[in-house]
Amino acid sequence: MDSFRVLLVEDDKVQRELLTELLEEEGFSVASASSGERALDLFRKERYDAVITDVRLPGMSGLELLQKLKELEPSVEIIVITAFSSVDDAVKAIKMGAFHYVTKPFEPEVLLNLLRKACKLRLLSKPSRECCGLVYSSKVMENLINQASLFARSDAPVLITGESGSGKELLARFIHRESRRKVQFVAVNCGALPKELFEAELFGYEKGAFTGATSSKKGLVEEAEGGTLFLDEIGELPLELQPKLLRFLQEGEFRRVGSTKLRKASVRIIAATNRDLKRMVKDGKFREDLYYRLSVLTLNILPLRDRPEDIPVLIEHFLRKYSKKYSKKVRITLEALELLLAYSYPGNVRELENLIHRLVILSRGEVDRALLTSFMNLTSPSVSFTPDLSKPLPKVIEEVERAMIEEALRRANFVQTRAARLLGIDEKSLRYKRKKYGI
Structure with missing residues (x-):
């Protein structure tokens, strides 16, 4: 549940600090207030996904605060903390729109479980937006x-x-669609073309320019005239070909292979890469002048693991898409959804789409945890480990367990909630084991 913002309202300083530490350990972003008035000030300045408030507060009560927060943001999820003797207040809070309540004293895991459920509900209730195939809510x-x-x-x-x-190409297509150059959108993968053919493909060639050139042919630059030329995986362009592209970017001029005639083309260039071009420039693998020509304007798409709010709306989008394609009604259980939300998606949106596509094909109307784990290794992180047979078995088991925990934490970006789900254990057990192994 990393990136979820929680507002904690508790007048007891010690309790407030303990709860803040607990929530931050679980990956929540926490702001705290000691009174209802202060909480309202914070909420007006910045919206929160969930609020945890004590009923008994100095000045404005927790119930009054709940009412005012719901007026400001009806969809915010609120968890109320109450003493056992004032359960009536908790019932009132639920009627007023609170998500749930906990009674003092309570186990930390009880509060955490309620907060996770509240945040999942918040995720699922967020409206999605779509632009040129880019689906998001973040x-x-x-x-x-x-x-x-x-x-x-x-x-x-x-x-x-x-x-x-x-989704780099989808973003490039969005820019093209929104621009004045709404004619052709021509894409070329710089890493897919053999370097001996790249110049001919980009700038075209004349008849007889090389063996097999039986007629003249326009290149991609000419095909994109008046439109957009999208250079995908520009970081894969061989160093020896970069000056030719640079000349075109500088002058808007080029020559077909086998011709001395100088031609002009008016195209908008959009390039994309998954490489660190600044590092490549420093290492002498990419021309500095070409880098600055290409990066007049820059956009960076965050990986899916860093924008988890988009995962539920993408799941819903792809579920609708492939359910319609195969004329099937498919639903995903909450347990399966929890697992899908915990996964880090190293292959990003493309991997998620591929996963949902396969799930729709394989399911018989319902995607549950068993179906997920039957064909994807989502629950057990793979660890390369060769045991030392000279050690006693208990010691070897401990080493394997430690390695699995470290791998799960790495894959979950060190968010304990997600790591525990990947390992199939509860967070209390994971905390104990981390302390045991000094992780």
């Missing part, structure tokens, strides 16, 4: 789309960075 993606829309008004080159499968 603020970070909304900001990215707004920035891309602004860039679309210019003809300056745009460099889009991001991991494989994150």
Whole structure:
């Protein structure tokens, strides 16, 4: 549940600090207040996914605070903390729209479980947006789309960075659609073409330019005239070919292979890469002047694991898409959804789409945890481990367990909630084992 913002309202300083520490250990982003008035001030300045408040507060009561928060943001999930003797207040809170309540004293795990459920409900209730195939609900993606829309008004080159499968070409197509250059969108994968053919494919060739050139042919630059040329995986372009692309970017001029005639083309360049071009420039693998020509405007798409709010709406989108394709009604159980939300998706949106596609094909109307784990290793992190047979068995078992915990934490970006789900144990057990092994 990393990136979820929680507002904690508790007048007892010791209790407030203990609860803040507990929630932050679980990956929540926490702001705290000692009174209802202070909580309202914080809430007006920044929205929160969930609020945890004590009923008994100095000045404004927890119930009054609940009412005012619901007026400001009806969809916010609120958990009320109450003494056992004041359960009536908890019942009132539920009637007023609180998500749930806990009575003092309570086990930390009880509160954490309620908060996780509240955040899942918050996730599922968020509206999705769609632009040129990009489906999202997160603020970070909304900001990215707004920035891309602004860039679309210019003809300056745009460099889009991001991991494989994150949606770089979809973003490029969005920029093209929003721009004045709404004619052709021509895409070329710089890593897929053999280097001896790249120049001919990009700039075209004349009849007889090489063996097999039986007629003249336009290149991709000419095909994109008046539109957009999308150079995907630009970081894979061989160093010896980079000057030819640079000349075209500088002058807007080129020559077909086998010709001395200078030609001009008016195209908008958008490039994309999953490589660190600045590092490649430093290592002498990418021309510095070409890098600066391509990166007049830059956009970076975050990996899916860093925008978990988008995962539920993407799941729903792909579920609808493939259910319609195969004329099937498919639902995902809460247990399966928890597992899907806990996964880190190294292959990003492309991996998630592929996963949902397979699930729809394999399911008989319902996707549950058993179906997920039957064909995907989502629950047990793979660990390469060769046991030392000179050691006693208990010691070897401890080493394997430690290695699995470390791998699960790594895959879950060190968010304990997600790591515990991947290991199939509860968080209390994981905390104990981390302390035991000093992880």
